[in-house]
Amino acid sequence: xxxxxxxxxxxxRRWLSAVGSHWNRSATDADQQRRLEVLRxxxxxxxxxxxxxxxxxxxxxxxxxKIWLKRRRAEMARIDEFEAVVADRDARAGREAGNAxxxxxxxxxxxxxxxxxx
Amino acid sequence: xxxxxxxxxxxxxxxxxxxxxxxxxxxxxILEAARIASQAVNSNWAKAIVVNRDDMSEEDRxxxxxxxxxxxxxxxxxxxxWYGDMTAPSRGQTTLKKLVDVGALxxxxxxxHAYVDNVVWTQVLTPIMSDPGTLAVVTAVEAxxxxxxxxxxxxxxxxxxxxxxFNTAKAKEVFGVPDHLIGLWVQLVGYPAESxxxxxxxxxxAFESLYFEGRYGQPFERDPEVVKDLSAxxxxxxxxxxxxxxxxxxxxxxxFGLPE
Numbered sequence: 001x002x003x004x005x006x007x008x009x010x011x012x013r014r015w016l017s018a019v020g021s022h023w024n025r026s027a028t029d030a031d032q033q034r035r036l037e038v039l040r041x042x043x044x045x046x047x048x049x050x051x052x053x054x055x056x057x058x059x060x061x062x063x064x065x066k067i068w069l070k071r072r073r074a075e076m077a078r079i080d081e082f083e084a085v086v087a088d089r090d091a092r093a094g095r096e097a098g099n100a101x102x103x104x105x106x107x108x109x110x111x112x113x114x115x116x117x118x
Numbered sequence: 119x120x121x122x123x124x125x126x127x128x129x130x131x132x133x134x135x136x137x138x139x140x141x142x143x144x145x146x147x148i149l150e151a152a153r154i155a156s157q158a159v160n161s162n163w164a165k166a167i168v169v170n171r172d173d174m175s176e177e178d179r180x181x182x183x184x185x186x187x188x189x190x191x192x193x194x195x196x197x198x199x200w201y202g203d204m205t206a207p208s209r210g211q212t213t214l215k216k217l218v219d220v221g222a223l224x225x226x227x228x229x230x231h232a233y234v235d236n237v238v239w240t241q242v243l244t245p246i247m248s249d250p251g252t253l254a255v256v257t258a259v260e261a262x263x264x265x266x267x268x269x270x271x272x273x274x275x276x277x278x279x280x281x282x283x284f285n286t287a288k289a290k291e292v293f294g295v296p297d298h299l300i301g302l303w304v305q306l307v308g309y310p311a312e313s314x315x316x317x318x319x320x321x322x323x324a325f326e327s328l329y330f331e332g333r334y335g336q337p338f339e340r341d342p343e344v345v346k347d348l349s350a351x352x353x354x355x356x357x358x359x360x361x362x363x364x365x366x367x368x369x370x371x372x373x374f375g376l377p378e
Contacts, residue, residue, distance in 0.1 A: 069185070103377045103378055111185045111188075112185070112188075113188045113376060113377060114375060115192055118193070
């Protein structure tokens with residue numbers, strides 16, 4: 001999957017648009033490309049496309065959408081693993097990559113976060 | 119701090135200085151404030167377990183989180199787990215008679231030991247205790263009054279605080295909580311890393327849509343002079359968001375390595 005192909009997924013378009021409107025600023029092209037590249041690498045790492053990643057964590061119920069909590073925990077653990085792989089040479093880069101992936105999930109309605117650095 | 123300002127400055131703080139512990143005496147003051155809150159039948163409905171974040175294993179800490187109570191738990195150094203004690207009314211016969219003895223409940227208002235024994239105990243407290251729905255509501259409300267005082271005391275002491283959901287089943291196992299206590303909230307306490315005013319007072323529904331006079335639906339008219347006085351006293355403060363809030367949140371997220 002190329003970066004351009006990643007950018008075509010509905011969940012990715014929703015993510016980029018929501019990040020821009022939440023923070024009230026458009027990402028620079030370079031920032032956007034960096035985020036898409038991280039997500040592309042994550043998709044490759046877990047062997048799923050962006051829409052499938054989100055769909056795997058949400059389920060429709062008569063009262064609305066719910067999050068599969070066990071799957072969410074597993075996804076958080078996979079993001080931590082991915083972060084560690086990227087952080088092999090640069091801890092900050094690892095956290096930034098992990099947070100780009102987390103941001104993708106968050107702005108698609110899946111509440112998750114990272115352990116704060118302290 | 120002036121009382122009105124304490125009320126005005128209370129926010130649910132979600133970013134704490136993780137490295138700065140809270141002095142033990144301040145935690146005691148918070149608990150002391152809770153203990154003397156208004157409590158039905160003068161029984162203590164609220165019970166609390168104080169836990170230092172760093173005394174817990176990472177596994178337990180993570181298991182106590184819910185999907186929306188996450189980073190703030192990792193950041194706050196002290197956690198106070200609040201519980202409602204469903205056995206509180208069972209002490210009512212004794213605690214009410216104590217109120218009669220100390221001159222709080224008086225014959226001028228119809229109170230006596232006989233009234234407590236023959237009427238209140240049999241007609242009020244026993245039915246409450248035998249109806250789980252009513253008992254849960256009363257317990258939660260009464261414990262909530264104590265928790266409110268605990269929060270305001272934390273603000274008065276210059277601390278950040280906020281109440282959050284937690285995994286009550288896990289807490290029961292980790293802290294050995296007995297069955298008669300209902301898990302309510304975990305109150306986080308620490309020194310705020312964000313601005314203590316949290317970027318402004320939270321937007322609320324209009325005063326007139328909440329409070330009525332005479333009958334439901336007829337708004338209690340809000341006097342602008344009172345609003346002006348309360349603003350001058352610091353109880354009513356600028357409503358969020360302050361213009362700098364987004365930048366503050368972004369800076370905090372980057373400082374703590376949290377997602378944006």
